[in-house]
Amino acid sequence: MKLKSYLLALCLSSTCLHAHEDPSDVIDTLTHKIAKTTDTKELAKLYLKRSIELRALGGSDHSGGAMRDIEESLRLNPENFDAWLYKGGNTSDPSALDSLGKALKLAKSAQQKSKAEQALSEYYYGAKKIGQADIHCDKAIAHDTENDLSLILFKSHLLWKLDKLDDRVTFLTKALGKNASAVLINTWIDAHIDAGKGSVVRKIITKEMNDSRFKSSWLIRSALCEKGPAAKVYAQQAVTEIKSRLNLDRPDVTLLMDLARAYAILGEHEKAEFYTNRAKQLAHDKWAMNELEEKIKPVKEKTDKD
Amino acid sequence: MLKTILTSILTSTLLSASIYAEVTRAPYIQLATESSQVIVWRTNSEIKPIVRIGKSVDKLETLVPADDILIRRVDKKYVPGKSLWESADVKKRNRQAPEDRIQFEATVKGLEPGTLYYYAIYDGDQRITPSDASYHFQTHPKVGEKVDTRFWIVGDSGTGGKDQARVAQGMRKYLGNQKLDGYLHVGDMAYGSGTDKEFSKNFFAMYEPILRNTVCWASMGNHEGYTADGSKSLGPYYDAYVLPKKAEAGGVASGSEAYYSFDYGNVHFICLNSHDLDRSPTAAMAQWLKADLEKTKADFLVAFFHHPPYTKGSHDSDKEKQLIEMREMIMPILESGGVDVVYTGHSHIYERSMLIDGAYVTPSTNEGVVLDDGDGDPAGDGSYKKSEGLAPNNGTVQIVAGHGGTRLRKKSNHVLMSKVILMHGSVMMETSGNKMTMKMIDADGKQQDLCVIEKGGKVARNIVKNPRAPKFMGEEKPISHKSAKMPKHHQPVFAPHTEWSYLAGRGLHPAKGWTKIAFDTSNWKKGKAGFGYSDKDDNTVLDMKDKYTVVYTRKEFQIDDLDEAKNEKLGLAIKYDDGFIAYINGVEVVRSGVDFGRGVTAKGFHNHEARAYEFFTLNKHMYLLKKGKNVISIEGHNADIGSSDFSLDAFLTFKTEKK
Numbered sequence: 001m002k003l004k005s006y007l008l009a010l011c012l013s014s015t016c017l018h019a020h021e022d023p024s025d026v027i028d029t030l031t032h033k034i035a036k037t038t039d040t041k042e043l044a045k046l047y048l049k050r051s052i053e054l055r056a057l058g059g060s061d062h063s064g065g066a067m068r069d070i071e072e073s074l075r076l077n078p079e080n081f082d083a084w085l086y087k088g089g090n091t092s093d094p095s096a097l098d099s100l101g102k103a104l105k106l107a108k109s110a111q112q113k114s115k116a117e118q119a120l121s122e123y124y125y126g127a128k129k130i131g132q133a134d135i136h137c138d139k140a141i142a143h144d145t146e147n148d149l150s151l152i153l154f155k156s157h158l159l160w161k162l163d164k165l166d167d168r169v170t171f172l173t174k175a176l177g178k179n180a181s182a183v184l185i186n187t188w189i190d191a192h193i194d195a196g197k198g199s200v201v202r203k204i205i206t207k208e209m210n211d212s213r214f215k216s217s218w219l220i221r222s223a224l225c226e227k228g229p230a231a232k233v234y235a236q237q238a239v240t241e242i243k244s245r246l247n248l249d250r251p252d253v254t255l256l257m258d259l260a261r262a263y264a265i266l267g268e269h270e271k272a273e274f275y276t277n278r279a280k281q282l283a284h285d286k287w288a289m290n291e292l293e294e295k296i297k298p299v300k301e302k303t304d305k306d
Numbered sequence: 307m308l309k310t311i312l313t314s315i316l317t318s319t320l321l322s323a324s325i326y327a328e329v330t331r332a333p334y335i336q337l338a339t340e341s342s343q344v345i346v347w348r349t350n351s352e353i354k355p356i357v358r359i360g361k362s363v364d365k366l367e368t369l370v371p372a373d374d375i376l377i378r379r380v381d382k383k384y385v386p387g388k389s390l391w392e393s394a395d396v397k398k399r400n401r402q403a404p405e406d407r408i409q410f411e412a413t414v415k416g417l418e419p420g421t422l423y424y425y426a427i428y429d430g431d432q433r434i435t436p437s438d439a440s441y442h443f444q445t446h447p448k449v450g451e452k453v454d455t456r457f458w459i460v461g462d463s464g465t466g467g468k469d470q471a472r473v474a475q476g477m478r479k480y481l482g483n484q485k486l487d488g489y490l491h492v493g494d495m496a497y498g499s500g501t502d503k504e505f506s507k508n509f510f511a512m513y514e515p516i517l518r519n520t521v522c523w524a525s526m527g528n529h530e531g532y533t534a535d536g537s538k539s540l541g542p543y544y545d546a547y548v549l550p551k552k553a554e555a556g557g558v559a560s561g562s563e564a565y566y567s568f569d570y571g572n573v574h575f576i577c578l579n580s581h582d583l584d585r586s587p588t589a590a591m592a593q594w595l596k597a598d599l600e601k602t603k604a605d606f607l608v609a610f611f612h613h614p615p616y617t618k619g620s621h622d623s624d625k626e627k628q629l630i631e632m633r634e635m636i637m638p639i640l641e642s643g644g645v646d647v648v649y650t651g652h653s654h655i656y657e658r659s660m661l662i663d664g665a666y667v668t669p670s671t672n673e674g675v676v677l678d679d680g681d682g683d684p685a686g687d688g689s690y691k692k693s694e695g696l697a698p699n700n701g702t703v704q705i706v707a708g709h710g711g712t713r714l715r716k717k718s719n720h721v722l723m724s725k726v727i728l729m730h731g732s733v734m735m736e737t738s739g740n741k742m743t744m745k746m747i748d749a750d751g752k753q754q755d756l757c758v759i760e761k762g763g764k765v766a767r768n769i770v771k772n773p774r775a776p777k778f779m780g781e782e783k784p785i786s787h788k789s790a791k792m793p794k795h796h797q798p799v800f801a802p803h804t805e806w807s808y809l810a811g812r813g814l815h816p817a818k819g820w821t822k823i824a825f826d827t828s829n830w831k832k833g834k835a836g837f838g839y840s841d842k843d844d845n846t847v848l849d850m851k852d853k854y855t856v857v858y859t860r861k862e863f864q865i866d867d868l869d870e871a872k873n874e875k876l877g878l879a880i881k882y883d884d885g886f887i888a889y890i891n892g893v894e895v896v897r898s899g900v901d902f903g904r905g906v907t908a909k910g911f912h913n914h915e916a917r918a919y920e921f922f923t924l925n926k927h928m929y930l931l932k933k934g935k936n937v938i939s940i941e942g943h944n945a946d947i948g949s950s951d952f953s954l955d956a957f958l959t960f961k962t963e964k965k
Binding site: 022024055056057058111146148149150179180181182184185211213218244246247249250251252253255257289 | 551552560562587588599601625627641664665698699
């Protein structure tokens with residue numbers, strides 16, 4: 001789970017209404033309560049609640065209001081873990097580090113520590129300090145007793161980013177014993193391919209491809225295990241299938257990403273970049289898009305050589 | 307009703323049969339597969355759990371091995387922030403259960419597909435469940451087998467109140483002797499915070515007769531999210547359910563109980579967490595969804611989660627982040643995977659869309675996204691036609707089923723809806739052959755909406771230009787208030803027959819906010835109560851007959867000692883003919899004889915004669931009173947413009963013990 005989703009859920013949990021109303025209604029109620037409340041701690045809680053409701057409405061106007069409420073909440077009660085985590089997680093400038101550092105100091109449970117470390121890792125990742133991001137991701141994983149899949153996937157990405165491809169395979173192999181998710185298995189397969197160990201997972205890929213209704217992602221993995229014409233045959237098959245599913249006016253981002261990869265294998269660089277850019281326009285997740293952009297490059301070069 | 311009560315008493319007596327242990331959560335079935343079935347129950351002390359099953363209610367010959375009964379105990383050395391459970395795999399369970407609760411989860415294995423079994427639970431030799439054929443389950447048919455199915459879909463029901471009960475009764479009335487194959491709950495099953503206690507009262511007790519033989523496949527609502535964490539699968543919600551995370555019931559493994567899939571014959575079901583997980587298309591849940599959709603070879607595809615991508619009920623899908631993200635990020639994946647129907651809740655209304663595809667933009671528009679703007683009713687505009695199997699982007703029906711028991715609300719009619727109904731109810735989904743039928747069943751068991759998806763051949767994707775507007779049905783029925791006789795002793799807040807401000811005349815209606823304290827009535831007339839004509843009981847005689855039907859009255863009054871007032875029992879004493887709506891400080895507190903609307907939009911009048919003062923208790927509205935100036939506002943309505951008389955004569959009073 002991403003930090004922001006956690007914060008939303010966590011803070012909404014304290015806005016317990018009998019039957020959930022539209023956030024606008026809740027904001028009105030909270031505004032009314034804020035005007036009437038004099039107790040500082042209670043007031044701090046109300047500002048925190050309102051900031052979360054504002055965030056639930058989205059948009060820059062509401063986000064600005066949400067941050068102002070968070071800051072007011074922290075001014076009234078600086079001992080609030082959730083508010084510091086929220087502030088740090090929603091700030092991109094270096095002051096985020098200060099906020100997250102305070103959150104970490106206030107963290108009591110393992111879950112809180114894991115969340116704070118995860119936020120720090122994401123901050124360093126955004127600041128392109130991948131080594132630091134990796135250190136804090138390790139700490140987040142060490143505190144996480146529930147084998148959170150999103151943390152495992154982030155660590156996998158960091159190892160890929162650091163070009164520690166064998167370490168990534170080892171890490172994911174260990175993780176497989178802790179979480180049964182098909183996403184983890186697929187990432188483990190991808191890690192083998194990235195590490196040049198496609199032959200280890202080739203049989204699994206073939207079996208999965210044969211078992212699947214839609215085969216494009218497995219055709220792409222097959223192509224990545226192959227070289228020369230065989231790779232292009234698989235990639236072309238993937239393109240054909242994806243195009244039969246893709247509504248280009250309103251596309252599924254996951255299919256755009258697959259299409260970009262398939263075109264990269266085919267050596268059709270412009271198309272690969274075009275679909276990557278379309279995917280970037282629709283998806284907000286920086287690290288997955290970063291991985292896609294990077295991954296179409298070596299494939300492109302390899303295909304050129306072939 | 308009496309039969310139900312007697313059955314409940316009998317059941318609870320039998321379920322408490324053990325001398326020492328009380329069954330605190332009656333047996334309910336979970337996680338059904340082709341070859342296995344989980345049975346869950348709780349007691350308040352140790353028992354020797356024995357589960358027997360058999361194909362005949364009289365012959366429960368097979369004993370479930372003790373090793374297949376997981377016993378979860380609450381750790382009595384509970385430390386806040388740490389696990390409540392003692393044993394290895396149980397740390398994720400019962401975080402809020404009372405310390406003496408023990409949860410048993412028996413997994414019955416080695417069963418035949420599509421087969422009916424009866425079961426009984428024992429404490430050693432003593433039978434806990436009654437010898438009753440309703441304690442049964444039917445294993446799932448083989449994955450892919452073309453069987454008829456019937457699933458019940460409910461959302462936002464968990465109040466523990468009478469509307470929730472009526473919805474369940476309505477379903478049972480509709481169902482008759484037909485069997486349910488499953489129950490999907492789209493979230494908010496335990497108001498207000500999804501605590502363990504709320505689950506017991508508002509979910510398990512309420513649906514006990516259904517849950518003992520029908521698996522509820524749940525998705526987490528925001529109210530369960532107050533106490534549960536989707537990323538960790540922790541909290542009372544996750545304590546309550548045993549959900550697949552290793553593809554036990556079909557689909558691919560999610561590794562999480564927060565989102566999962568299962569198969570029932572040729573129908574594939576996908577449950578997503580729309581509340582507290584990352585909804586990005588590159589995040590773990592969406593990646594799993596993609597993998598799951600790649601694998602399924604079912605004939606029908608159903609998705610369910612809490613936050614609706616399309617609604618204008620009590621929530622607005624164009625304004626709230628979770629709803630927008632489910633639409634923009636998740637729906638493209640579901641539709642390119644060939645989803646047929648999406649069930650959601652959260653918004654307290656029933657809304658059912660036309661056949662749509664690709665409607666992801668914000669705000670929602672009906673341009674270029676409607677494939678069939680008919681009503682989907684074979685007897686009306688005809689069924690929605692789709693290609694055989696799971697064809698990508700071939701059309702989806704969206705159903706918001708947030709009308710399961712809590713207060714209904716509507717902001718407007720969403721442009722993509724075919725039918726919008728503001729009534730309590732639930733949805734019955736049936737598949738047979740190449741048809742999938744969705745019916746809205748109201749709390750009286752009557753069908754209020756029907757649409758059918760019919761599959762066959764290859765259906766081209768045609769966009770409808772200028773699609774029709776939604777059809778709206780029903781209206782929220784205001785709470786009907788019953789009066790009592792005037793109390794023997796009472797102390798008026800202000801005296802009867804004192805002066806009020808009033809507005810009366812043909813075409814005269816007050817401006818918005820007329821019921822609030824700050825409203826200026828300096829241009830209104832003044833007159834002593836009561837108001838009316840013809841029956842010789844009026845202090846202020848009105849010229850209403852054949853001219854107008856509504857009169858607006860306001861009276862300001864003082865409360866000097868609020869603390870003292872709060873110890874009293876406030877009521878409205880009123881003589882009225884035919885109806886009225888009363889407000890205190892801008893909030894409606896009581897109405898009678900007017901079913902719907904207010905002021906100029908009021909309708910649904912009933913005839914009523916003003917014979918004597920009637921007393922309407924307003925205790926629950928005491929919080930509206932303020933120290934100093936307050937205002938009571940009453941609109942009086944005549945049922946008919948030509949009515950022979952009209953009366954409105956009211957005062958506020960405190961009921962007292964002594965004169």
